[in-house]
Amino acid sequence: xxxxxxxxxxxxxxxxxxxxxxxxxxxxxxxxxxxxxxxxxxxxxxxxxxxxxxxxxxxxxxxxxxxxxxxxxxxxxxxxxxxxxxxxxxxxxxxxxxxx
Numbered sequence: 665x666x667x668x669x670x671x672x673x674x675x676x677x678x679x680x681x682x683x684x685x686x687x688x689x690x691x692x693x694x695x696x697x698x699x700x701x702x703x704x705x706x707x708x709x710x711x712x713x714x715x716x717x718x719x720x721x722x723x724x725x726x727x728x729x730x731x732x733x734x735x736x737x738x739x740x741x742x743x744x745x746x747x748x749x750x751x752x753x754x755x756x757x758x759x760x761x762x763x764x
Contacts, residue, residue: 729761737763 667675701707727737731747738745738761744752752758 728763729758730763731761 725739725741728740729738729748730736731751734747736745736747738748748758748761751761
């Protein structure tokens with residue numbers, strides 16, 4: 665007898681749960697083994713092609729420019745926002761929008 669779609673979906677869900685449990689159970693020993701081999705051979709993350717996380721990643725920057733009527737701001741990084749580009753195109757100087 666051929667299983668129904670619902671039965672197959674239930675089997676998939678059960679197997680996925682079992683696979684996740686097996687992975688979690690094996691993960692700690694695999695990580696420990698990798699760390700031990702890295703220590704034994706003096707391997708670094710750079711040797712593996714990885715990069716160390718930057719301590720600056722995710723930091724926010726204070727805005728440097730503000731539109732006087734709309735209150736929109738820009739940090740001064742990257743491309744000019746549309747509101748500032750439009751004001752500059754209209755003849756305004758960028759320093760007129762600088763936050764003191």
